Amino acid sequence: MGMKMNTLFLIVSLFMAALAIPTTGILSDLLGLIQIKGTVFCTANGNADVNTNVATPVFANALVQLRCNGNVVSSVTTNASGIFSILLDPLSFILSSLLSNCQIVVATPLSTCNPSLPAIGGLISALTSIGRTVLGLLNIDNLIPVGFQYLPLL
Numbered sequence: 343m344g345m346k347m348n349t350l351f352l353i354v355s356l357f358m359a360a361l362a363i364p365t366t367g368i369l370s371d372l373l374g375l376i377q378i379k380g381t382v383f384c385t386a387n388g389n390a391d392v393n394t395n396v397a398t399p400v401f402a403n404a405l406v407q408l409r410c411n412g413n414v415v416s417s418v419t420t421n422a423s424g425i426f427s428i429l430l431d432p433l434s435f436i437l438s439s440l441l442s443n444c445q446i447v448v449a450t451p452l453s454t455c456n457p458s459l460p461a462i463g464g465l466i467s468a469l470t471s472i473g474r475t476v477l478g479l480l481n482i483d484n485l486i487p488v489g490f491q492y493l494p495l496l
Contacts (some may be wrong), residue, residue, distance in 0.1 A: 345348075374432045375431070377427060379427045382420050382465065384400060384452070385399075389489055392478060400423055401432060404420045404424070405449045406420060406446060406451055408444055408447075411423075411444075437471070444469060445469070446484065447465070448466045450491065460492070462494060465490040466490065467491065469487060
């Protein structure tokens, strides 16, 4: 009986020690994600019009790309509410590099959501961090677009 109790005590002790390890450094990277979220609006600059009392239409089914140093590294499509979400592995992407070398690009022409908007070009935005969410041992670095701008040539 004594050997079983010692084994059980050892297992419980190791489990408790693992829970006590702070999630920083390598462990934080292994148990983390980088999430880029945003909403694309069907406007000339892709942003909500805050100067009117009318709801700004969203850009559904738009191709949204994460481009780093000019290369597409991830792409998603906005949902019916114009919302996109890109999840990245922090072991493959360095947060500071994402913030300085990457941009969100809406490659779908604006005329797709509104025929009176340009049929060429697209929207582009730098990224900014809005903090970290901790869910148990999982750390999620949250990034959003700074604000879209229209570019006639993408």
